Amino acid sequence: MDSAALWQRYQDWLYYHEGLQFYLDVSRMRFDQAFVEKMEPLLEKAFKDMDALEGGAIANPDENRMVGHYWLRNPQLAPTPELQTEIAKTLKDIETFAQKVHAGEIHPPGTSKFTDIISIGIGGSALGPQFVAQALAPIFPPLQIHFIDNTDPTGIDTILTKLDDRLSSTLVLVISKSGGTPETRNGMIEVKTAYESKGIDFAPHAVAITGKGSNLDKIAQSQGWLATFPMYDWVGGRTSEMSAVGLLPAALQGIDIRQMLAGAKEMDDATSKHLLRENPAALLAISWYFAGNGKGEKDMVVLPYKDSLLLFSRYLQQLVMESLGKEKDLDGNTVYQGIAVYGNKGSTDQHAYVQQLREGVPNFFATLIEVLEDRSGDSPEVEAGVTSGDYLSGLLQGTRKALYENQRDSISVTITQVNPRIVGALIALYERAVGLYGFLVNINAYHQPGVEAGKKAAAAVLDLQGRVMQVLKETSVPLSLSDLADKAGAPEEAEAIYKIVRHLQANQRGVVLQGDLGKPSSLKVVKG
Numbered sequence: 001m002d003s004a005a006l007w008q009r010y011q012d013w014l015y016y017h018e019g020l021q022f023y024l025d026v027s028r029m030r031f032d033q034a035f036v037e038k039m040e041p042l043l044e045k046a047f048k049d050m051d052a053l054e055g056g057a058i059a060n061p062d063e064n065r066m067v068g069h070y071w072l073r074n075p076q077l078a079p080t081p082e083l084q085t086e087i088a089k090t091l092k093d094i095e096t097f098a099q100k101v102h103a104g105e106i107h108p109p110g111t112s113k114f115t116d117i118i119s120i121g122i123g124g125s126a127l128g129p130q131f132v133a134q135a136l137a138p139i140f141p142p143l144q145i146h147f148i149d150n151t152d153p154t155g156i157d158t159i160l161t162k163l164d165d166r167l168s169s170t171l172v173l174v175i176s177k178s179g180g181t182p183e184t185r186n187g188m189i190e191v192k193t194a195y196e197s198k199g200i201d202f203a204p205h206a207v208a209i210t211g212k213g214s215n216l217d218k219i220a221q222s223q224g225w226l227a228t229f230p231m232y233d234w235v236g237g238r239t240s241e242m243s244a245v246g247l248l249p250a251a252l253q254g255i256d257i258r259q260m261l262a263g264a265k266e267m268d269d270a271t272s273k274h275l276l277r278e279n280p281a282a283l284l285a286i287s288w289y290f291a292g293n294g295k296g297e298k299d300m301v302v303l304p305y306k307d308s309l310l311l312f313s314r315y316l317q318q319l320v321m322e323s324l325g326k327e328k329d330l331d332g333n334t335v336y337q338g339i340a341v342y343g344n345k346g347s348t349d350q351h352a353y354v355q356q357l358r359e360g361v362p363n364f365f366a367t368l369i370e371v372l373e374d375r376s377g378d379s380p381e382v383e384a385g386v387t388s389g390d391y392l393s394g395l396l397q398g399t400r401k402a403l404y405e406n407q408r409d410s411i412s413v414t415i416t417q418v419n420p421r422i423v424g425a426l427i428a429l430y431e432r433a434v435g436l437y438g439f440l441v442n443i444n445a446y447h448q449p450g451v452e453a454g455k456k457a458a459a460a461v462l463d464l465q466g467r468v469m470q471v472l473k474e475t476s477v478p479l480s481l482s483d484l485a486d487k488a489g490a491p492e493e494a495e496a497i498y499k500i501v502r503h504l505q506a507n508q509r510g511v512v513l514q515g516d517l518g519k520p521s522s523l524k525v526v527k528g
Contacts, residue, residue, distance in 0.1 A: 015280050017270055020263065020425050023414035024280045028404050029365070031290040036276070039286050039440075046285070046439035047274045053435065054272075055079065059446045067446045068232070069239035069431065073265040073424070090230055091261075094244060097227055098251035101171070102142050106226070109204050114171045116163055117145040119249050120187040121175035123318060124237025125209075128246045128427075131315040132260075133253060135308045135423050141253040143171065148191070151183040160194045168200050171252070175209040175245055177231040179216025182458070209244050236446060238319045239431050242424070256420045263424030271432040281432035287411055288339060288437050291365040295337070295441075296324070301357065302343035304369035305396045308418045312369070313343030316430060323434045323445040330442050337443050343367075347395040358402050366403060366410040370396055373417040464490055465500045469510070478514060478524035494520075501525050 001009070006027070015024040053059050056079035059067040071078040075087040100106040104113045119129055126149035133145050146159050163170055172191055176184040195202040208220035208228045220228045229244035240246060242264055247257045271281035292298045300320065302313035325338035344352065346368070357366065374389025382388055403410050415422045438445030467488040471479075479487065484501075485494045498520045504511040505528075512528040 013277075013283075015277065015283055017266075017280070019266055020270075020422065021416040022267075022280070022422070022425060023412075024283055025412040025414070026283050026287045028400065028410045028412070029287045029290055030409055031286070035290060036286070039289065040276075042440050043276060043282060043286065043436075044274065046436045047282075049439045050272075050432070050435055059444070065446075066234040067236065067239075068234040069236070069242060070268055072235070072242040073261040073268060073428070086230070090244060091247070091257075094229065094248050094251055094257070097229075098248070101252060102254075108169055108171075109201065111169045114143055114169055115166050116170040117143050117173060117249060117252055118148060118159060118163070118170055118191060119145055119173045119175065120148045120184055120191065121173075121209075121245070122149050122181060122183040123322075124240050125175040125177075125184070125245055127238075127311075127315050127318050128241030129249045131311040132241065132246060132250050132255065132423060134311045135418055136250070136255045136420055137253045143252050145249055145253055148187040149183075151186045153190075156187060156190050160191070167195060167198060168205075170205060171226075172202075172206045173209060173249060174206065174216060174220075175231075176216050177211045177214065177233070177237070179210050179214035179219070182455075207248070209248060238322055241427055259420035260424035260427075263421035264428035265424075266421075267425040267428035268432070271429060281429055281436055284411065284429070284433035285436040285440055287365075287409075288433070289440055291409055292339060295335075296339045297363075299340040299342065299364040301364045301366045302341060302369070303346045303349055303366060303399070304343075304371075305346035305392055306369070306371040306418060307345065309369060309371070310345050312426070313341065313345075316343075317341045319430055320434055322448050324438060324441075324443065326443040328443075330444060335441075335443065337441055339437075346399065347392060350395055350399065354399060357408060358406055362408060364408070366399075366408065368396055368400055368410055368412045370412060370414040371416070371418055372414065461496060461500070464488065464493060464496060465504075468497055468500055469504075472511065472525065472527040475527075478526045481520055481523055481525065484525055498523070 010025065010027040013025065013027040016022070053067055054070050054077055056066050056068070058064060066079075068078060068083075071083065071087060075084040078084045078087060097106065101114055107113050119126070121129070126147055129145075130147055130149070137145070146163065148156055148159055160167070174184065174188045179185070192202045195205065203223045203225050206220065206223075206225040208216050208225055209231055210216040210220070210228065211231050211233060217228060219225075229248055231240070231243065231245060235243050237245075242261060247260070250260065251257050271279055273279045276282050276286065288300070300316075302316055304310070304312050320339055320341045327334060327336055329335045329337070343349075357364065370393070374387065374392070379387035379389055382391070400410055400412060415426070435445055467490070468484060471484060471487045475487070481494045481498050482491070485491050485497050488497065490497070501511050501513060502517070505513050508528075510528050512526050513523050514526065515523040517523070
């Protein structure tokens with residue numbers, strides 16, 4: 001296609017939202033009019049399915065749950081007056097709590113103000129807050145946030161060591177809907193132990209964000225924690241940033257959460273339209289469908305050209321992959337759906353993997369995110385008439401052009417600046433795009449049986465570990481792995497037992513391995 005035709009295609013397919021000053025360009029996705037016409041009936045059905053979802057239809061049949069994250073930024077959409085009131089009250093409670101913390105009205109015993117936050121959560125309870133903190137937190141926030149988002153002891157130690165002399169002025173947010181998520185529970189116990197080891201009462205520093213009546217809610221109430229905020233069963237973890245999960249840590253960092261909600265609502269309004277060219281989420285959804293032939297045959301590479309958006313690709317990994325990665329469709333057919341997502345940032349990736357994108361396996365489509373405003377204030381010239389921001393813009397445009405010239409498709413998202421309203425809008429845009437795409441390919445984007453399967457498998461390993469330790473406790477002679485497996489009642493699990501005892505020995509947990517570690521069949525296991 002010559003330059004004049006490309007320029008016309010750009011104008012034909014450019015979406016612009018005046019209120020948000022938001023641009024979406026899908027002109028470098030090579031679909032034609034025939035494809036658009038083929039997608040129209042599928043898209044119209046997806047629009048209707050999305051309307052039903054917002055109206056309170058059961059979208060997660062496994063748990064009989066509605067999907068209502070849209071209601072968080074527009075409570076009037078919620079199906080009952082009680083839900084509308086509760087959403088509004090929770091938002092007000094979050095704002096009041098944050099204001100009192102900032103003013104020192106809520107403070108730790110013996111100290112005038114809280115200085116830091118430890119946020120303990122995993123998956124959606126961590127990725128959204130991490131992205132927002134990276135994107136929006138001021139350079140000198142009223143409280144500095146630190147995340148424990150894994151059950152890695154060294155990672156936990158790093159955070160606790162960094163906060164050693166400020167632990168007494170650190171507020172701890174524990175985020176878990178059920179209160180039974182092992183990684184979050186482990187982090188809570190580790191942090192609580194650290195407080196107790198310093199003679200600090202944990203409860204006046206602790207806040208729970210959890211489901212009403214959950215195990216965590218019961219712990220917080222019985223121990224007299226500082227506060228509790230709700231997690232709703234109709235909000236999934238990966239769409240929870242506009243709930244207390246994301247809004248409380250954001251407010252505590254001094255981020256304008258009302259503006260985040262306003263931006264999300266404005267994008268929700270735009271993406272509720274039933275016209276393709278007036279709906280940016282629909283434009284994304286059909287572009288994804290085109291790129292991967294409706295089967296996820298190509299990966300989504302996300303390249304934000306702004307340091308503050310570094311974590312956006314990581315946030316989208318969960319939102320897209322957990323929502324769309326499904327074995328079965330809604331009719332029970334085996335389909336193996338999903339779109340893999342990866343990315344870092346421009347122009348770092350110009351010196352990393354853009355070489356492969358340009359000339360390697362064409363198994364992807366790119367999403368380039370442009371921020372028009374370089375910085376607050378004037379920029380020095382690095383060359384005559386050229387600033388660092390000009391270079392960044394040029395590199396983005398050059399990458400887009402180079403990809404297209406070599407038959408690689410791309411989407412471009414352009415925003416004026418990174419601010420709470422725009423970040424809220426971006427989150428809402430991709431939430432809606434994922435929902436529409438799920439309906440286009442006939443899968444349920446709102447449940448995740450694969451995640452539960454992994455949790456069950458981990459629990460089975462820990463149960464086996466308990467049986468192994470019981471056998472060793474009752475046995476005085478060295479045992480081979482096969483003998484140990486037999487006595488533990490798991491003769492088929494010798495490999496798992498080998499990995500269990502190897503880990504226990506490395507951590508001086510009362511197990512000693514005798515023999516060649518590289519030859520498991522030669523090993524004898526004894527209680528140390």
